[in-house]
Amino acid sequence: MCKVQFFGTDPSLTEVRGLVCKAEHQRDALCALARHFSENDNSWDVFKWSGVRSDAIDQLPHDKLRTERLLPDYIVDLPDRWQDLQSTLSNNTRKSIRKGYEFLERDGHRLALRVTESPNVDDETLHRFFRLHQARSSAADMRQHRDNFHTAQSRRFLDDVIGAMGSRGQVRIFELEVNGEVVASRIAFGLGQDIYLYFSGFEPSWKKYGAMTTLVVEIIKWAIERGFSTLNLSTGKDQSKLRWLPTEIVLHDIVQSTESVRSQLVARSELWRRGALKVLA
CATH class of the missing domain: 3.30.110 (Translation Initiation Factor IF3)
Incomplete structure (x- = not known):
C-alpha cells in the first residue's frame, strides 16, 4: 500500500x-x-x-x-486600537473582560504581562508552560482538555520547533503574572504581520478571575501595539474563540x-x- x-x-x-x-x-x-x-x-x-x-x-x-x-480556523482582523475591537464585542463578552480585571483589583492582586521573545526562550519558561498546560488538563471541575505534551517525545518536538522558529525570531511566549507569579501561559508564532496562538495552560485556581481571557486580552493589546494585522485563534470551534467575532x-x-x-x-x-x-x- x-x-x-x-x-x-x-x-x-x-x-x-x-x-x-x-x-x-x-x-x-x-x-x-x-x-x-x-x-x-x-x-x-x-x-x-x-x-x-x-x-x-x-x-x-x-x-x-x-x-x-x-x-x-478562526482569524481576527486587528484594528489600530484595542478600543475599536472592544466596541464590536457583545455586552456579555465586554462584561466578562471587565470583571476579570475588576476582581483582580478588588482582591488586591497586581497584574502584569510577561513576554519572552525568541531567541530568548529559555528552559524555565518552556517548563512553566508544560506545567500549566498539564494543570489545566487535569482540572476536575472544568471542560476536559487533553495534555498534548505528556510524553517526552511531544515535549522534545515542541522544544525543537521553538528552537528552529526561535532562531528566525518567530516565537513568543506570553505569560500572565499575578503578584509576581505566572498563572497562565500561551505560546504564539509570529509570521510577518500575522500572529498565531498555539497551545496554552493556566493554574485552575485562578479560573474565577478569568485568567485565560485576561491573557488573551493582553496578547491582543500587545499585538495591536506592535502593528500585527491579524490574530489567528487556532483551529477548533469553541465559545472562547467565537466571543471575539472572528472570521471562520x-x-x-x-x-x-x-x-x-x-x-x-x-x-x-x-x-x-x-x-x-x-x-x-
Whole structure:
C-alpha cells in the first residue's frame, strides 16, 4: 500500500497540516501538485490532501474524492486600537473582560504581562508552560482538555520547533503574572504581520478571575501595539474563540483514490480504520 500525505500526522501537535505556502498561493500550488500526482497515479494508492481551503478545492480532480474532515480556523482582523475591537464585542463578552480585571483589583492582586521573545526562550519558561498546560488538563471541575505534551517525545518536538522558529525570531511566549507569579501561559508564532496562538495552560485556581481571557486580552493589546494585522485563534470551534467575532475559514481534509481495485480497497480500509479509532476513542 502506498499512501501519500503531508507531514504532521502527530495527534494535535501540528494543528494545521498541508501545503506550506501563503494562503493566496494555495490554489496554484495545489493545481501543480495535483497535476503531478495525476500523471503518476500508478505510484500511489491513496492521497490524503489536508488543510485545503474552500476556495482551492476546485483545483483537485473531481472524481474519487471523499471529504474526511472539516476543520474550522478562526482569524481576527486587528484594528489600530484595542478600543475599536472592544466596541464590536457583545455586552456579555465586554462584561466578562471587565470583571476579570475588576476582581483582580478588588482582591488586591497586581497584574502584569510577561513576554519572552525568541531567541530568548529559555528552559524555565518552556517548563512553566508544560506545567500549566498539564494543570489545566487535569482540572476536575472544568471542560476536559487533553495534555498534548505528556510524553517526552511531544515535549522534545515542541522544544525543537521553538528552537528552529526561535532562531528566525518567530516565537513568543506570553505569560500572565499575578503578584509576581505566572498563572497562565500561551505560546504564539509570529509570521510577518500575522500572529498565531498555539497551545496554552493556566493554574485552575485562578479560573474565577478569568485568567485565560485576561491573557488573551493582553496578547491582543500587545499585538495591536506592535502593528500585527491579524490574530489567528487556532483551529477548533469553541465559545472562547467565537466571543471575539472572528472570521471562520474552513480547512478540508480530502482523501483521493484512483480507479484501480487496489486503490479502492485501500480507501475502504482507511474508512474502516478511522471508524474503529472513533469507537476506541
